Amino acid sequence: MFNQPPISSMPPVSPAPSIAPSGASKAVGKSGNSSIIKTVAIVLLTLLVIGAALLAVYFYNEYREAKTEVDRKIDEAVLSHEKELTDELEAEFAEREKSPFRTFTGPADYGSVSFKYPKTWSAYIDKDASKGGNFEAYLHPAEVAPVDNSDSLNALRVYIETSTFENVTDRFKNNVERNETTSSVVSVNGTDATRFDGKLERDIVGSAVIFKLRDKTVVFQTDAEIYVEDFNKIIETITFNQ
DSSP, X not given: OOOOOOOOOOOOOOOOOOOOOHHXXXXXXXXXXXXXXXXXXXXXXXXXXXXXHHHHXXXXXXXXXXXXXXXXXXHHHHHHHHHHHHHHHHHHHHHHHHXXXXXXXXXXXXXXXXXXXOTTEEEEEEEEOBTBSOEEEEEEESSOOOTTOTTOOOSEXXXXXXXXXXXXXXXXXXXXXXTSEEEEEEEETTEEEEEEXXXXXXXXXXXXXXXXXTTEEEEEEESBGGGHHHHHHHHHTOBOOO
């Protein structure tokens, strides 16, 4: 037999470490950065969309509120205009209904005081002076208020009194001194008369025109300011015999 040399044992050979190519590392880094950028971009875009939506909702609500307010003002203006037009038409109708005016004439022995008044008014003579004394007549739209009630207000009172002019006008003296009533001189059928405007009695605020007629004193009075316009027209139509 041939003698063979002994076989020595060799240590195991470790596999060589694998070395990643440098290009692959750079590719991984770029991919990560790209993902972050995309994420940030998506977040920003989402925030922009949400912000735009919130702004849109805000401006829409502002528009709705503004439109509602404008619509309300338009509706109010329309209603106000309609009411004004209705009131104007009703006033015109009421004025037309007053015509033609009626003529009222007092007793002949007291100067035949005459004047025109709306035909929609009623007249009531409380004292006709047929047996002397004072003459009293009351006129008012539709129906005359009770003349025996001190709280009653009538559109027109006509008195022909046996009292002197001075005594009658003195009734308003205190109110004039307290500046609750104004006094002025006006002309009635060519005769000077005294006019009082303001507080006439305790609960009466209106106007009165007073003038002499022979040995009597004539008083025209309205108990409320709302009838002053009609009162003024009536005063312009007064006639009498001296």
